[in-house]
Amino acid sequence: MPASPKSSLPPFDPTDPLGLDDLLEPEDLAVRDTVRGWAADRVLPHIAEWYEKGELPAVRELARELGELGALGMSLSGYGCAGASAVQYGLACLELEAADSGIRSLVSVQGSLAMYAIHRYGSEEQKQQWLPRMAAGEVIGCFGLTEPDHGSDPASMRTHAQRDGGDWVLNGRKMWITNGSVAGVAVVWAQTEDGIRGFLVPAGTPGFSAPEIRHKWSLRASVTSELVLDDVRLPADAVLPEVTGLRGPLSCLSHARYGIVWGAMGAARTCFEAALDYARTRQQFGKPIGGFQLTQGKLADMAVELHKGILLAHHLGRRMDAGRLRPEQVSFGKLNNVREAIEICRTARTVLGANGISLEYPVMRHATNLESVLTYEGTVEMHQLVLGKALTGLDAFR
Numbered sequence: 001m002p003a004s005p006k007s008s009l010p011p012f013d014p015t016d017p018l019g020l021d022d023l024l025e026p027e028d029l030a031v032r033d034t035v036r037g038w039a040a041d042r043v044l045p046h047i048a049e050w051y052e053k054g055e056l057p058a059v060r061e062l063a064r065e066l067g068e069l070g071a072l073g074m075s076l077s078g079y080g081c082a083g084a085s086a087v088q089y090g091l092a093c094l095e096l097e098a099a100d101s102g103i104r105s106l107v108s109v110q111g112s113l114a115m116y117a118i119h120r121y122g123s124e125e126q127k128q129q130w131l132p133r134m135a136a137g138e139v140i141g142c143f144g145l146t147e148p149d150h151g152s153d154p155a156s157m158r159t160h161a162q163r164d165g166g167d168w169v170l171n172g173r174k175m176w177i178t179n180g181s182v183a184g185v186a187v188v189w190a191q192t193e194d195g196i197r198g199f200l201v202p203a204g205t206p207g208f209s210a211p212e213i214r215h216k217w218s219l220r221a222s223v224t225s226e227l228v229l230d231d232v233r234l235p236a237d238a239v240l241p242e243v244t245g246l247r248g249p250l251s252c253l254s255h256a257r258y259g260i261v262w263g264a265m266g267a268a269r270t271c272f273e274a275a276l277d278y279a280r281t282r283q284q285f286g287k288p289i290g291g292f293q294l295t296q297g298k299l300a301d302m303a304v305e306l307h308k309g310i311l312l313a314h315h316l317g318r319r320m321d322a323g324r325l326r327p328e329q330v331s332f333g334k335l336n337n338v339r340e341a342i343e344i345c346r347t348a349r350t351v352l353g354a355n356g357i358s359l360e361y362p363v364m365r366h367a368t369n370l371e372s373v374l375t376y377e378g379t380v381e382m383h384q385l386v387l388g389k390a391l392t393g394l395d396a397f398r
C-alpha cells in the first residue's frame, strides 16, 4: 500500500508517538480521562507529602471516591460493580499508577484480589454481604496469601484452618498484606485437610489483628500489614465454597497482575514525561540537555519501551475481553512491563541529575515504588519460570 502523502498525516504527538489512542473507543477515552482527572485533583497535590510521611491518611475517603468513580471491582459485573471492559480497567490502572503505585495497589487489591475472590468463589450470601459495600468503597478488603517464611512458594504455607464442630478455627501469620490494617474484611488463604481454602475474616473477629508494617522505603503511600490469626473462630459459612487448592489464589493473582501490566506503564509514563520536560528546559554547556545526542538516545529508548509496553497491555486486554487470556501471557506482560518501567524510571532519574533524587519531582518515588511492584504478585524470577516452563515443557521451580 502506498504511504499517505505527508501533508495528510496527523502531527507527531510526543505523548502518543505510535497513535495508540486510535485503538480506544470513545467510552474508553472517557474512563481514562475521568480517572486521570480524579488522580490529578485528589492524589497529585498530596502524594509527595504522603510519601515522605509514609502514610495514606485519607485512605477511607479515597476508597469512597474511587467507589463513586466505579473503579473498585471495575471489571466485575453485578453487586454494584461497574462491569467495565478489561481494557477500561487497564486504562484506569495506568492512570492511577501514573499518580502513584500505592493508589493503584489499593484499587488492585480491593477489586482484583479481595472482590474478585468473593465474586468468583463466594456463595450468593457472601457476595450480597460484601460486594456492594466493597464496590462503593465503604468496606476495604485485603488478600492474605504471603507468610513470613513462604512468599514465592505459597503452597508451603503454614496458616491452617481446622474444623471444630460446625466452626472453623484459624491459626497462622500473613506478611506484607496491602490494605491489611484498614480492611473491613480479609480474604485469608489457609491449609485445610482438603487443601488450601479461602476464608472471609471480618475485622474485629477475636484473635485476628493486622499490625501495620512501618519503615518501608517503597510503596510508602500504601498501607502494608501483617495479619495475625490466633485461634480465630469463624462460622461454617466463612469459607469460600467454590474453590479448593492453589488455583483459587493464583486465579485472583492473575487478574491483579493483568492490572499491573497496565499500571507499571503509568509510572513509566510519568517518569518519561518528567525527563522529557526537564531535557527541554535544563541548560548545560549553553544549550538544553535534550539537544545532546546521549540524552536523545535515552529519551528515544524510553519512549520505545513505554509505548511497546502500552501496546502489549492493550493486546492482553483485548484477549481478556475475548476470554482468551492465558496466565502465561499475563506473566509475559508483568515480566516485561514492570522490568521496562523500572528501567525507564531509573533512566529518567539520570536525566534529571541531582534533581532526580528529590521528592520535588516524581521520578525517585516511582522508581522506588516499582521495586515492590517488581517483587509482589510474582517476582521477576517466578514469571521467568512460568514462561520458561511454557516454552520448554520443563518445570524448573524446584
Ligand SMILES: Cc1cc2nc3c(=O)[nH]c(=O)nc-3n(C[C@H](O)[C@H](O)[C@H](O)COP(=O)(O)OP(=O)(O)OC[C@H]3O[C@@H](n4cnc5c(N)ncnc54)[C@H](O)[C@@H]3O)c2cc1C
Binding pocket: 109, 143, 144, 145, 146, 148, 149, 150, 151, 152, 153, 175, 176, 177, 178, 179, 218, 219, 224, 372, 375, 376, 377, 378, 379, 380, 381, 382, 396, 397, 398
Ligand atoms: C509492598 C508489598 C505489598 C504486598 N502485598 C501483598 C498482599 O497484599 N498480599 C500478599 O499475599 N502478598 C503481598 N506481598 C508479598 C509478595 O507477594 C511477596 O513478597 C512475593 O511473592 C515474594 O515473596 P518473598 O518476599 O517471600 O520472597 P521469596 O519468595 O523469599 O524470594 C526471594 C528471592 O528468591 C527468588 N526465588 C524464590 N524461589 C526461586 C526459584 N525457585 N528460582 C529462582 N529464584 C527464586 C525470588 O524470585 C526472589 O528474588 C506484598 C509485598 C510487598 C513488598
